[in-house]
Amino acid sequence: EDKVVQSPLSLVVHEGDTVTLNCSYEVTNFRSLLWYKQEKKAPTFLFMLTSSGIEKKSGRLSSILDKKELFSILNITATQTGDSAVYLCAVEPTIQGAQKLVFGQGTRLTINP
Amino acid sequence: EPEVTQTPSHQVTQMGQEVILRCVPISNHLYFYWYRQILGQKVEFLVSFYNNEISEKSEIFDDQFSVERPDGSNFTLKIRSTKLEDSAMYFCASSEGWHTEAFFGQGTRLTVV
Known part of the structure; x- marks a missing residue:
């Protein structure tokens, strides 16, 4: 069974801190790994990673994938209260055919002022 | 910015009733998901x-x-005879290609009583 596990489940830090969120996966096939931010309802897309070792960056957020060790990390530097959200990791476990994402349980990040 | 829209945002229904959840995907997207x-x-x-x-x-x-x-x-999800365990947030998503990032709507919270 395809599985995605995120850690920690919950994290509370102070504004300005740097955080690292982890995502490990076990899937029979692997096509891509995606990170989403879920603030109240809709998961909003952050990154899609398909190749090992290539960092994707958007402002203070960055992410990297290790296909050998089957994990990804999401880094957020100089955190702000607006970064408070649940961060979801999802894997696309299909090479061909329809996309169907397998999600982790999420990391709830709380940034205190 | 184009977005996926879902209606209603919240629906309460009695067990055994039929519900239809509605979604308008992003206009140039061809692939749709629930x-x-x-x-x-x-x-x-x-x-x-x-x-x-x-x-x-x-x-x-x-x-x-x-x-x-x-x-x-429009893209709709119909649940014919709702059960208590169907209570959940239902997200519609769409993507431009089969293996490109999926964009999610705000969700419909379905409560079956």
Whole structure:
């Protein structure tokens, strides 16, 4: 069974801190790994990673994938209260055919002022 | 910025009733999906849809569920005879290509009483 596990489940830090969120996966096939931010309802897309070792960056957020060790990390530097959200990791476990994402349980990040 | 829109945002229905959840995907997207998230649990894949037919469905998507694209813009999920355990947030998503990032709507919270 395809599985995605995120850690920690919950994290509370102070504004300005740097955080690292982890995502490990076990899937029979692997096509891509995606990170989403879920603030109240809709998961909003952050990154899609398909190749090992290539960092994707958007402002203070960055992410990297290790296909050998089957994990990804999401880094957020100089955190702000607006970064408070649940961060979801999802894997696309299909090479061909329809996309169907397998999600982790999420990391709830709380940034205190 | 284009977005996926879902209506209604919240629906309360009696057990055994039929409900239709509506979605308007992003206009140039060709691939559509439904996911659900039971309170406190992971986001789960239900079904993917392309070219007016189901491409893939999960074990959750049994005979009580159906999807339809009744016109050029709407994409609907019908649950024929709702059960208490169908209570969840239902997310519609769309993507431009089969393996490009999926963009999610705000969700419809379905409460079955």
